[in-house]
Amino acid sequence: MVLHRAYRFRMEPTQAQNEALLRMAGARRWVWNWGLARRKEVYAATGKGLSYQQQAAELTALKKQPATAWLREADSQLLQQALQDLDRAFKAFFERRAGYPRFKSKKKDQPCFPQRVKVEGSKVYIPKVGWVAIRQSQPIDCPVKGATFKRDTQGHWYVTLTAGFEMPDAPLPPADPARVVGIDLGLKEFAVLSDGTHIAPPKFYRKGLSKLRRAQRALSRKQQGSKNREKARKHLNRIHAKVRNQRQDWLHKLTTGLVQKYDGLCIENLNLKGMARTNEYRHRRAAGAASLLSKSVLDAALGEFRRQLEYKTVWHRKHLAVIDRYFPSSKLCSECGTLYTGLTLSDRVWTCGCGAVHDRDLNAARNIRAEGIHKIPVAVGHPETQNAWGGDIRPAQGRPSPSNQESHGL
Numbered sequence: 001m002v003l004h005r006a007y008r009f010r011m012e013p014t015q016a017q018n019e020a021l022l023r024m025a026g027a028r029r030w031v032w033n034w035g036l037a038r039r040k041e042v043y044a045a046t047g048k049g050l051s052y053q054q055q056a057a058e059l060t061a062l063k064k065q066p067a068t069a070w071l072r073e074a075d076s077q078l079l080q081q082a083l084q085d086l087d088r089a090f091k092a093f094f095e096r097r098a099g100y101p102r103f104k105s106k107k108k109d110q111p112c113f114p115q116r117v118k119v120e121g122s123k124v125y126i127p128k129v130g131w132v133a134i135r136q137s138q139p140i141d142c143p144v145k146g147a148t149f150k151r152d153t154q155g156h157w158y159v160t161l162t163a164g165f166e167m168p169d170a171p172l173p174p175a176d177p178a179r180v181v182g183i184d185l186g187l188k189e190f191a192v193l194s195d196g197t198h199i200a201p202p203k204f205y206r207k208g209l210s211k212l213r214r215a216q217r218a219l220s221r222k223q224q225g226s227k228n229r230e231k232a233r234k235h236l237n238r239i240h241a242k243v244r245n246q247r248q249d250w251l252h253k254l255t256t257g258l259v260q261k262y263d264g265l266c267i268e269n270l271n272l273k274g275m276a277r278t279n280e281y282r283h284r285r286a287a288g289a290a291s292l293l294s295k296s297v298l299d300a301a302l303g304e305f306r307r308q309l310e311y312k313t314v315w316h317r318k319h320l321a322v323i324d325r326y327f328p329s330s331k332l333c334s335e336c337g338t339l340y341t342g343l344t345l346s347d348r349v350w351t352c353g354c355g356a357v358h359d360r361d362l363n364a365a366r367n368i369r370a371e372g373i374h375k376i377p378v379a380v381g382h383p384e385t386q387n388a389w390g391g392d393i394r395p396a397q398g399r400p401s402p403s404n405q406e407s408h409g410l
C-alpha cells in the first residue's frame, strides 16, 4: 500500500527568484483566466464548449503572436497544466461536483507546479526559476511526486512536497510495555505523561497570545474603512501567522519526539475531554487563574497535537490508542482502581481510601496508559504482563493494531 505524506517548507528565494516565482504564478493565472474567457466566448457564440486539446492548440498559436509572445518565457508545462486544471474544473461542474469555474484573482491564487520539481540538500529545483533554498526543518525520506507553491499574506513562499511511501503490509511490531505512555492533555500543563514528564505550554506562545490580544483590541478601536484600520489588520495578520508558525513548530518537535521515544501512545478522545475542559476552564477562570491559555487557542493546539500523533504513528509504525470517551481517567485511583466520585474540578491533589496521594494529571495519565495498553499488542514474555491493578495485558496478535484502525476512523 502506498501512502502519501506532505512536507511543507518555507522557501528563501533570492530577489530574482522571487520575481520569477511571481511571474510564473502570474502566467499560470493569466492562462487560466484567458482559457475561461475563451470558453465563455465560444459558448455564447456557438452554444458549444472547447476541449482541452482545442485550447492547447490556441495557446500555442497565442505564443506566436507578438502581444502574447511573453508566454514563451514561462514554463510551457505549467501553462498546459493551467488549461488541464481548467478542463478538470469544467468536468467537475458538468458532473455537478463543483460550481462554475471562476476567474482567479492574485489574492486567492494557489500556484502549483507538480512536474519536474527536484529536491537536493536544502534546495528545491523549479523549472525557469532555478534552485531555491528552503528551510528544511525535517529530512525528506521518500521520493517526491509533486509540489505546490503558495505565497502567504506576508509574501513568504512555501513549498508543499508530496511524497509517496510504501507501507509494509506486515502487522505492526508489538510494543514493549516499558515504552507505552499515557498522555493527559490539560489546561495548565499542556500535557502530563504517565512517566511523570510535565510538558508546559511554551513561554513564547503565551507572549505571542498577549500580543495577539493587544493587536485585536487595537484593531477594534480603529474606524471602519480607515487606512489605520487596514494597517492594524495587517499587523494582526502578521502576529497570527507568527503565533501559528510557532505553535506548529513546537508541536511538530513535541510529537516527533514522542513518537520516536515510545512504541505505544495512549490518549483520551478529545471531544469529551474538551467538554470537561470547558467546565474546568470556566471554573479556573472564575478562580482567577490568569495564566490560562484561551480555550479556543488551547483546543486548536490539542486538535493539531492529535492530528500529528495520528499520522506520525502511522509513518513511524507505532501504536496509538485512543481511549473511550466515557473513561473516568481523573477519578480512578491508579493504585487500587477505586472510583473516587467526590473529585471536584478544583482538586489538583487528592488522597484515595487506599492511602495513595495523587497528582490529578499524573494519575489521569497513568489511568489512560493502563486503559490504552489493552488496545495495543505488547511483546510476550515481558516482565510487565499485568496492568496497574492486576488486569491481564493482551499478548501480541498477528494482525494490525486495532488502535490504529480506530484512530483513523475518527
Ligand SMILES: [Zn+2]
Pocket (backbone or CB within 6 Å): 333, 334, 335, 336, 337, 338, 352, 353, 354, 355, 356
Ligand atoms: Zn486507591
